[in-house]
Amino acid sequence: MASVARKLRQPIPGARTRVRFEMPPEEEKPEPGQDADLAERFGSPGPKISAQHPLYVGFLGTAGVGAALLLYYIGINTAQLLLWIVAALFIALGLDPVVRWLEGRKLPRAAGILIAVSALVLGVAGFFATLIPTIVEQVSEIVRQAPDWIRGFLDSDFFRSLDSQFGVRERITAELDKFVKNPEAMGGIFGGVVGFGSTVANGIFGTLIVLVLSLYFLAALPSMKTWAYRLAPRSRRPRVEALSEEITRSVGNYVIGQACVALLNALFAFIVMSILGVPFSVLLAFVVALLAFIPLVGGMIAAIVVILVALTLGWQTAIIYAICYFAYLQFEAYFISPRIMQRAVAVPGAVAVISVIAGGSLLGVLGALIAIPTAAAIMLLIKEVFIARQDRH
Secondary structure (H helix, E strand, O other), X not given: OHHHHHHHHOOOOOOOXXXXXXXXXXXXXXXXXXXXXXXXXXXXXXXXXXXXXXXXXXXXXXXHHHHHXXXXXXXXXXXXXXXXXXXXXXXXXXXXXXXXXXXXXXOOHHHHHHHHHHHHHHHHHHHHHHHHHHHHHHHHHHHHHHHHHHHHHHOOHHHHHHHHHHOHHHHHHHHHHHHHXXXXXXXXXXXXXXXXXXXXXXXXXXXXXXXXXXXXXXXXHHHHHHHHHHOOOHHHXXXXXXXXXXXXXXXXXXXXXXXXXXXXXXXXXXXHHHHHOOOOHHHHHHHHHHHHOOOOOHHHHHHHHHHHHHHHHOHHHHHHHHHHHHHHHHHHHHHHHHHHOOOOOOOOXXXXXXXXXXXXXXXXXXXXXXXXXXXXXXXXXXXHHHHHHHHHO
């Protein structure tokens, strides 16, 4: 038995330690007289080329234009990958405060990462495992009831008056016949179905890539910060480190806070919809949770969507829901969000609205999500770097 244990402890023949790329240690300041010794060994450097020399200026200008064109080409052809990287980094920064909290409880960082990521994956999986059957059932119910809704609309007095004045029914029938007999239109439908399938497959692949990158970013975040700080001059590294830590801390707290706000928003909407008997309450609560992640405008869009569905039960139900939900939005804005976001970011309202609109226009939903942390980081840099420099002059 002892010999078997001894053999198991022996290294595998031919096995080698995995080679890791390490950051070179910081160079110490040269001692007095060391520069003279180096000059004697290797000779003194010649005079620097003038920055006004035509060859120097032309070469740098050409190289700058070429580098700009190369970066533009790379950015255009890797836009999807860059979005995945940004989303993964955003998730990693959001989970980093949890990992740090676990590290403060004497847990190794690897164990903290495993616990945080496992909790996130299990929570999302459990949420969707509970939600997807209900969503499928309610979407099937919508599809089943859609013909009755259309038939009821066609038999309504409002549509009959429109049809008698403008001939809407005949025009719709003619357009449908033309669409069915058009082979290009039918081919477009088939192409749309195929495109939808490829979009779903791309979405699943992108989700896996984002999860894997998030795990790697979360594990390598301290070393990534060390690399980034070493790019700054030695004299400015403490200030760069302090500003970077403040930015990353604010982003992480913002992600966690926004997730809590979105869940509370969806829970309140679900309770009110269940009391009022609004149809498809689970599906609508899921929509509210997704839209609540978009700051400022997400809650308003979610309210409009649910109110339109509540109108199918009558205007009284829609008004009651609107009063309750908008009252909750005010309560959330003045009591819930300030307490949850007190350690996150502080951005003026006008800057927040402009940044959300700009981020949504540039990067869609992801841009709207990261707009406020980005605006907060820019404002912090302007305050601590530019304004402080201006005050000294």
